[in-house]
Amino acid sequence: MDFIKDNVSDKSNVFDVLKERGFIEQCTHEDEIRELLGKEKIRFYIGFDPTADCLHVGHFMQVIIMMYMQKFGHTPVVLIGGGTAMVGDPSGRTDMRQMMTRETIDSNCSRFKKLFNRFIEFDDEYEYYGPASTSGEGKRSVANKEPEQGKAICVNNASWLLDLNYVEFIRDIGRHFSVNSMLRAECFKQRLERGLSFLEFNYMLMQSYDFMVLARDIDCKMQFGGNDQWSNIIFGVDLTRRECDKQVYGMTFSLLTTSEGKKMGKTQKGALWLDGEKTSPYEFYQYWRNVEDADVNKCLRMLTFLPMDEVGRLSSLEGAEINKAKEVLAYEVTKLVHGKEEADKAQDGARAAFGGGGDMANIPTTGMDKSLFEGDGMGLVNLMREVGLVPSNSEGFRAVKQGGVSVNGNKVSDPKTSVTIDDFEEGKLIIKKGKKTFHQVEI
Numbered sequence: 001m002d003f004i005k006d007n008v009s010d011k012s013n014v015f016d017v018l019k020e021r022g023f024i025e026q027c028t029h030e031d032e033i034r035e036l037l038g039k040e041k042i043r044f045y046i047g048f049d050p051t052a053d054c055l056h057v058g059h060f061m062q063v064i065i066m067m068y069m070q071k072f073g074h075t076p077v078v079l080i081g082g083g084t085a086m087v088g089d090p091s092g093r094t095d096m097r098q099m100m101t102r103e104t105i106d107s108n109c110s111r112f113k114k115l116f117n118r119f120i121e122f123d124d125e126y127e128y129y130g131p132a133s134t135s136g137e138g139k140r141s142v143a144n145k146e147p148e149q150g151k152a153i154c155v156n157n158a159s160w161l162l163d164l165n166y167v168e169f170i171r172d173i174g175r176h177f178s179v180n181s182m183l184r185a186e187c188f189k190q191r192l193e194r195g196l197s198f199l200e201f202n203y204m205l206m207q208s209y210d211f212m213v214l215a216r217d218i219d220c221k222m223q224f225g226g227n228d229q230w231s232n233i234i235f236g237v238d239l240t241r242r243e244c245d246k247q248v249y250g251m252t253f254s255l256l257t258t259s260e261g262k263k264m265g266k267t268q269k270g271a272l273w274l275d276g277e278k279t280s281p282y283e284f285y286q287y288w289r290n291v292e293d294a295d296v297n298k299c300l301r302m303l304t305f306l307p308m309d310e311v312g313r314l315s316s317l318e319g320a321e322i323n324k325a326k327e328v329l330a331y332e333v334t335k336l337v338h339g340k341e342e343a344d345k346a347q348d349g350a351r352a353a354f355g356g357g358g359d360m361a362n363i364p365t366t367g368m369d370k371s372l373f374e375g376d377g378m379g380l381v382n383l384m385r386e387v388g389l390v391p392s393n394s395e396g397f398r399a400v401k402q403g404g405v406s407v408n409g410n411k412v413s414d415p416k417t418s419v420t421i422d423d424f425e426e427g428k429l430i431i432k433k434g435k436k437t438f439h440q441v442e443i
Contacts, residue, residue, distance in 0.1 A: 003119070003336065004071045004305045013038040014072035018253075020308060021301045023065065025227045028237055028250040036221070036249070037074070041149060044069060044222035045077035045214055047157075047207065049085045050108030051100070055115050057265035057272040058226075060337070061256050061302065063119050065224055066152070070120060076152040077220055078116055079210060080109045083161030087203050105158075113154055115274060123151035130159040131217060142217040153218075157210050173209055176242050177235065185231035204232050211236030216244045227252045256302065259294035274337050281338040282364050285346035289330035290436050296325050304332040353430075353438040363430075365440040370421065373443060377420035380405070380412060380431075387439050389431060399433055406432045 009017045015034040018024050027033050036042060046062045048055070055063070066076040085105045100108075116122075127144045147153045182204060211233070214220035223233050233250035240248045256264045265272040265287075272287055273279040291299055297315035300306060306314075306328075314325035327347070335343035349363040366387045372378050378386075381396035384405070390396040399405050400415040407423060408430055421443070423429055429441045 003067060005307075007307050008071075008305050009308065014068055014074065017068060017072070018065070021068075022298065023061075023253045023302065024251060025254045026230055026252045028234060033222070033249050033251060037072075041073045041075065042221045043075040043077055043147070043214075043219060044224060045079050045211075045220050046224045047079040047081055047084070047210065048112060049081035050105055050112050051085060052271075053108050053111050054273045054275040054278055055112060056274065058256060058263070060274060061253060062224070062226070063116070064303065065253060066120055070150060070152065073150050075147055075150060076120060077214060077218065078113075078120070078152055078154045079214070080112055080154065080156045082106065082109050082156040082158030084157055084203065084206050084210070086162075087199055087206060109156060109158075116152075116154070120152045121150075123148040123153055126151075126153045128153070128155045128159065128218070131213060147218070155214070155218075157206075157213075160213050161206060161209070169205075169209075173205060173212075173239065173243075176239055177205060177208075182235075185235075204235055207232040208236035208239040211248065212240045212243055215240045215246050215248050220248070222249045222251065224251050224253065226255050228255065254302075258292060259298075264291075264295070264299075276338055276342065280364055281334055281342040282346045282349050284337065285330045285334040285343065285350060286436065287330075288333050289326050289350060291326060291329070293322050296322060296329060299329050299333075300325070304329065304336070306332065363438050363440050365442055367442045370443040373419060373421045373424070375420075377418040377423075380407065380417045380419050381415055383419055383441065384431060384433070384439075387431070387441060389433050389437065389439050404434050 009020060011017050011020065013034065015024075015037045046066060048059060048062070066078070070076055082105055085100065085108075086102070125145065126147050129142055129144070132142050182201070185204070207229075211220075211223050223236060225233055230250075230252050233252065237248050237250050240246050258264055271279075272284065276284075288299065288303075297311065300311045300314060301308075304311075314328055317325050330350075331343050331347050334346050338346075353363050364387075368386075381390075381393050381400065384390045384396045384399075385393055390399060396405075397415040400412055400417070403411060403413065405412050407417075407419065408425060409432075419429065424441075424443060427443050431439050431441065433439075
């Protein structure tokens with residue numbers, strides 16, 4: 001897995017590399033952390049709650065952090081939240097998460113692990129059994145072996161959370177948490193007026209307990225997370241000190257936002273997924289090709305492994321030249337997520353759609369039955385909804401009325417326009433919505 005070349009940075013401490021790329025937002029003990037990462041190869045963890053069946057680009061920032069840490073010899077501990085997902089993290093939420101069944105959570109967990117395998121090298125022989133215990137057969141080890149240095153391991157917090165005795169947990173762990181301090185946490189403050197369930201209030205205890213268990217059982221020394229996880233992390237650091245008499249550390253990273261402060265990765269169809277079946281490589285490529293000029297530098301720094309001098313050179317381009325930087329960005333991120341072959345196809349399709357040469361076969365295409373377009377044909381708005389260009393007929397009507405839709409290069413002004421067989425050229429028809437979205441229909 002040679003994603004990161006040695007020339008990505010001239011710095012030898014991964015802390016300095018992460019700082020240089022603009023990732024680090026907050027640290028519990030900055031000087032100590034920098035010294036620790038420079039002199040030791042540590043185990044650190046990042047948690048991922050399986051709230052969907054796929055990772056999206058928001059998760060990918062955390063994956064990239066793990067890739068950097070592994071490049072510099074540290075051991076990633078991928079924590080999949082099969083236990084915490086039963087409750088749901090209130091951080092960054094304006095409402096309560098939808099409850100999921102145990103079967104759905106388990107299915108999502110297995111899908112997550114397959115995606116992680118594409119980016120991180122795992123010690124596949126390592127198996128975590130759960131917290132050490134004493135039974136009739138004696139003391140049980142927490143794992144079958146020590147993790148191989150530098151290779152990632154995967155654990156699921158269901159193995160220690162789901163069998164907890166609630167009364168014992170509240171008595172032993174809950175006593176360390178001040179309700180007054182918890183209510184000052186940003187993840188709770190923003191929810192108090194709209195309503196915060198007691199179920200969600202427990203989440204901070206569970207995540208803090210995760211950190212304590214990993215520090216106690218496998219000597220995990222750091223937790224990383226998005227900036228919205230800061231409160232959960234510092235409570236975990238405090239709990240580990242109180243219960244285990246261990247000093248552990250936390251670090252948070254900037255969320256992937258635009259220059260206007262809005263979260264990136266939201267498309268008209270929803271999240272920007274890392275699975276090509278949920279978000280096609282072409283759509284994925286186009287998202288990054290169309291970022292705002294002001295966001296190019298940040299995306300190149302955080303989502304590619306280009307050396308910083310190349311990031312600086314591309315980011316300094318002005319006017320129409322900045323589009324070259326966007327094309328590099330789109331290609332590099334798509335290659336990282338979907339592979340070189342799919343990135344080549346996506347780039348070729350984009351160039352074809354925008355008139356710069358290339359193969360139109362590589363733009364999103366939907367095959368439809370010829371009979372649908374015989375006689376009076378199919379309404380254009382209905383067709384746009386069928387192929388996913390708009391989420392509803394009302395959106396389609398609005399796009400046409402605003403002059404943002406064309407068929408085979410001809411602008412359409414009447415929202416009641418129908419598409420018939422005569423509109424197809426060699427069995428193909430191109431619908432363009434706005435300046436940047438194309439879809440091909442084949443019969």
